[in-house]
Amino acid sequence: MLRGLVQNLMRFLRRGEDAAPPTLATLSKLHAYRWQPDHHGGFSWHPVSHPDPIELPDLIGIETAKERLQANTARFVAGHPANHALLWGSRGTGKSSLVKALANHYADQKLRILEVAKEDLHQLPRLITQLVALPYRFIIFCDDLSFEEDEVSYKTLKTVLEGGLESRPDNLLIYATSNRRHLMADVNSWDRSHGKELRPEEGVEERISLSDRFGLWIGFHPFSQDEYLAVVSAYAETLQLPIAAQALRKEALNWARLRGARSGRVARQFITDLQGRLG
Known part of the structure; x- marks a missing residue:
């Protein structure tokens, strides 16, 4: 009985704590993960046991985009400077598939991909403290990313993209896909009649500046x-x-x-x- 009480107490005290990252043995075997909330209020790495097996030769008709993003990824894997990338454009044109294919292609060169949902972006700083010390290179993958006018989680992403007081970790890049070039709802369609800002145009500039933090923009367009x-x-x-x-x-x-x-x-x-x- 006493042992059970102690275990319950320990579980209570650990509420909200993030689970430890995967062991190096696990990281050596599996290259794809999801960063997700768990039942005790913290976050943990969820291995993707059967990732999409798509390969670069499978992607046809997007040669220019493929060349640009592969070159950026190859520099990153080799330990050279590389840019965060925003893949934007029409649905179904291969944005997400290209990121997954590159993760597969460079998996044996210690590249790991970690998918983070939009609603969990505010937890990115906690995740980064875990991966910065690991002997691997990580792509944080934000798929189908976009924000509405009243959402503020994009501010955390802005800070991570360019860094606050701390410099950006050398072993981290963010690749995001979106149907929206600026990741935001059409700013020209917003109804500002009830806005509280004295200069609403400055608020618009602040919001669309998120996309400017990505050093590499790659557009995907409908096929002819x-x-x-x-x-x-x-x-x-x-x-x-x-x-x-x-x-x-x-x-x-x-x-x-x-x-x-x-x-x-x-x-x-x-x-x-x-x-x-x-x-």
């Missing part, structure tokens, strides 16, 4: 019809699908028409459907 068909053809050739080129083109265009979009994601979804139908 030719680009979309080239991606479809490349996937079909890789999988050696038994379908004539003309039939493939016709079905791919019809699929895109029904989806109302042309992108790498739409191309992959079409190929998945086609592969299933062809057996």
Whole structure:
């Protein structure tokens, strides 16, 4: 009974504490993690046992973006200066897939990726105190990042991107993806009729300055019809699908028409459907 009381007391005293980072043995085996709240109020690293296996050659039609981000990542892995990166643009064009593919590509060179949700960004300083002493290089991955007018968690991210009193850790980069170039809602559409600022335009500048903290901006744009068909053809050739080129083109265009979009994601979804139908 006494032992149980002591255990309960210790659990109570540890409420709100973050769990220790993974052991070096775990970090040597697994390269992808999520930083998430746990049941006692703190945060902990959750290993991703089966990360997306996507590789760089799988990403077709975004060669320029791939080259730019890979060059930045390669410098970082090699211990040279590199920039935080913002990948912005149309949905389904390969932003998140590119980050995951780079994490896979450099995993054997001691690169680790740690996904942090937007609602947990205010905990970034606590996370950084853990990873700064680890003998690995980390990409903090913020996927589908955007903020509304009344959200303030972006302020923590701004501080981490450029550093407060402390300099930015050498073993840390932040890669974020977003459909919004400035990560914020369209500032021109905000209704400021009830605003309290004497100079609301200064508030707007303060908010959109978040994107300026990313040294590398990479835009992703909708595919043209030719680009979309080239991606479809490349996937079909890789999988050696038994379908004539003309039939493939016709079905791919019809699929895109029904989806109302042309992108790498739409191309992959079409190929998945086609592969299933062809057996």
